[in-house]
Amino acid sequence: MARTKEFDPDAALQRAMELFWLKGYEATSMADLVEHLGIGRASVYATFGSKRELYLRAYDRYLENGVDFVGLLSRPGPVLPAVRALVERYADEAAADTLHRGCLVVNTAVELAPHDRAVARRVEANWDFVEGTLTSALARARAQGELSAGKDPRALARFLLTLLQGMRVMGMSSEDPARLRDTAAVALSVLD
Structure with missing residues (x-):
């Protein structure tokens, strides 16, 4: 008869995600995981497989918990206020990252x-x-007359993606929140 798990695998995955996000993949040992999750090594392997498999599941969990881009950018009405709010949110979150974790996607990259x-x-x-x-949101903004016809939605989207990821990196080491907010403000001027 199989033993029932004496821990919540979902809660353990969440804790593993937090540890990997804080320390990174290489710096997190199996001993760290066992201690942080409060479960035995055999249970970690039996439930999640290898350390790499656990990391990839933690990465997927991070994405599930992340910003709802579609929900935020597909609301009816004007688009550019939502894009501005997204960029400002990233700047604020990066500036408030007192643990200096950054973004697990960027860290993984x-x-x-x-x-x-x-x-x-x-x-x-x-x-x-x-x-x-x-790109879809910015194309809609252009079609609605919020963005000039000469602006390329895909190029702007690539610029904003790079900006958002870069702000996460800056938040890992910068102690100056104004640096991120100024960057966001200047970057958003390209939408005018």
Whole structure:
């Protein structure tokens, strides 16, 4: 007869995500995971597989808990206020990141993607999704007359994607919240 789990796998996954987000993949040992999750090594392996598999599930959890780009940018009415709010939100969140965790997607892109093609594809898929959502929103803004006809929605979306990810990086080390807010303000001027 199989033993029932004496822990909540969903709660353990959430805690693993938080630890990986704080420390990174390489700096998080299996001993760290066992201690942080409060479960035995065998239970970690039996429930989640390898450390890499657990990391990828934690990465997916991070995406599930992330910003609802579609919901935010697909509301009826003017689009540019929502785009501005999104950029300002990223600046504010990066400035308020007292743990200096940054973004797990960016951290994964820097730490693992250069030497793990499967991880690189996951990161790229996320960035394609964000870029596509922004492109659609900006195309709608152009069609509604909020954005001049000469502005390229895809190029602007790529610029904003890079800006958003860069602000997460700056939030990891900058102690000056004005730096991020000024950056957001200047970047948003390209939408005028």
